[in-house]
Amino acid sequence: MAIEIKAPQFPESVADGTIATWHKQPGEPVSRDELLVDIETDKVVLEVVAPADGSLAEILKGEGDTVLSQELIAQFVEGEVAQAAPSSSEGEAVSSPAAASDETPMSPAARKIADEANLSAGDIVGTGKGGRITKEDVVKAAANKSSAPAVPAASSTPEAAQSMPGMIPQMSNDANIAMPAAARSEKRVPMTRLRKRIAERLLDAKNSTAMLTTFNEVNMQPIMDLRNRYKAQFEKAHNGTRLGFMSFFVKAATEALRRHPEVNASIDGDDVVYHGYYDIGVAVSSNRGLVVPILRDTDQMSLAGVESTIRDFGERAQAGQLGIDEMQGGTFTISNGGVFGSLMSTPILNPPQTAILGMHKIQERPMAVNGEVKILPMMYLAMSYDHRLIDGKEAVQFLVAIKDMLEDPARILLEL
Incomplete structure (x- = not known):
């Protein structure tokens, strides 16, 4: 029985998709629920699986083709092979x-x-x-x-005739003809839809916002001491969930957003939308590009809940299994370039949000403490913000609030 294979129903925010990879070709036997094709959209990669045991009869949309929601992309034959697969002797x-x-x-x-x-x-x-x-x-x-080297032209110079393939022959004293060097290879591949969409959003953020960045630094010693003291008990009490730094930053940012509602707001045309909830996006690197899944209602999440959710986001981002609904919305974003060794950077806004916090590498530096020089594990913090809504005073106070809570973690619990 013939079955039509169609593209999935795309969400309203996704206009179309691109056929990324066909994992099966016509005639190859396929089991039910086995992956047939990946369709890449602006935000995620959608998978289309086999509806039954059988084989593809015909592929109507090849790799690189653009498809619309519910568009026919292939014909499938249930219960039989449309084209005999090659035997081992023929393969x-x-x-x-x-x-x-x-x-x-x-x-x-x-x-x-x-x-x-x-x-x-x-x-x-x-x-x-x-x-x-x-x-x-x-x-x-x-x-x-x-990259194949061109056959060198005949030369009357003995040194040129005896030169090794791929090497630039030496010129004789009476020769003024430059010999070409070996060709250098290049590889041209199309940019993925996700990468193009990331580029568009970054350019839009740079061109349509009055973006500024303010910096500060935080002494990470109190957080590190707290982790070292309780990490074993924490992991045991929360079924293997490890206590990391990100949960402290999320909770500190949530409390700071509560005190500075304009940082938690967004701009919609000529209107300012103040959000009465705290949905924080966490930038996650994947093989296909940067994605920003959202932690919902972080004011109601525990440290363990934040850590386990972020770990799940990271694993599913690498596998391309994050859903579009998990990356929509968000009132604030945290990006951690420190995991890659970044010492300082200026993060770019994620519109329509008006602020983003950048974490960086923890590095020991000599610091003056009460008239004495001490070696402390320090981290630079960067906050980029939209100056159309947030003034420098509010931005600095917001960043200082985060710094104070991280250097004295009890403030997070006591909401001080």
Whole structure:
């Protein structure tokens, strides 16, 4: 029985998607709920799975094609194989890839790249199932073609004739002809939709906001002492959840937002929207780019709840399993560049939010304390804000409030 494979129903905030990767090709046997294709949107990657046991009969939308919500992308045959899969005796090219013939099957995206690079199927080594040519095979073949050294022109100079391949021959004293160096390879790949969307939002934030950044530094010794004292008990009491720094920053930021409601507000046209809740986005790095899942109602979350939720966000971000609803909204954002070694940076706003807090690397520095020099673990804090709504006074006071609560964690519990 034939079944239509359609793109998922996209949320209202997502206009369309792009076919990222077909994991199955026509004729390959597929089990029920096995992944067929990834569809990349501006925010997340959506997965389309097989509706039943069977195989793909025809792919209607190739890799790189744009699809709309519920658009037909493939035909599926239930209970039978649409095209006989190659046997092991016919698939020697899988274990020992060889140059493909002109009849070798090739995905639509691979064929498009091959045509642009003026490559025929015979120029490409197919490493897919049964010798099928994949997009990666074409990109590799195109790179090898561009990096292949040109045959040097004949030269009357003996040194040039005896030079090693790929080396620049030495010129004789009476020769003024410069010999070309070996070609340098380049690789051109399309920017993903997520990366393009990130770029658009960053440019929009730079061009449409009056963004300023204020800095401060915080002594992390009290937080580190607290963690070292209670981390074993905390992990045991909360089913393996580890006590990290981020939960303290989230709770400190939540209390600071309560005291400075304009930092928790957003701009909507000519209106200012003051939010009576605290939804803090936490920037998470994934293989496909930066995503910002939202911690909802952080004023009602415990330290353990914050830590476990952030860990879950990080794991699912790497697997591409975060939902669009988990990244929508948010009244404030925290970005931790310190995990990558950043000592200081100026984070960019995440519109329509009006402020973002940047955490950085903890580094020991000599500090003057009561007339004495002490070595303390210090962290630079950066707060970028939209000056259209937040004045410098409020921004500095907000950042100082966070600093005070982190240097005396009891203030978070006592709301002081």
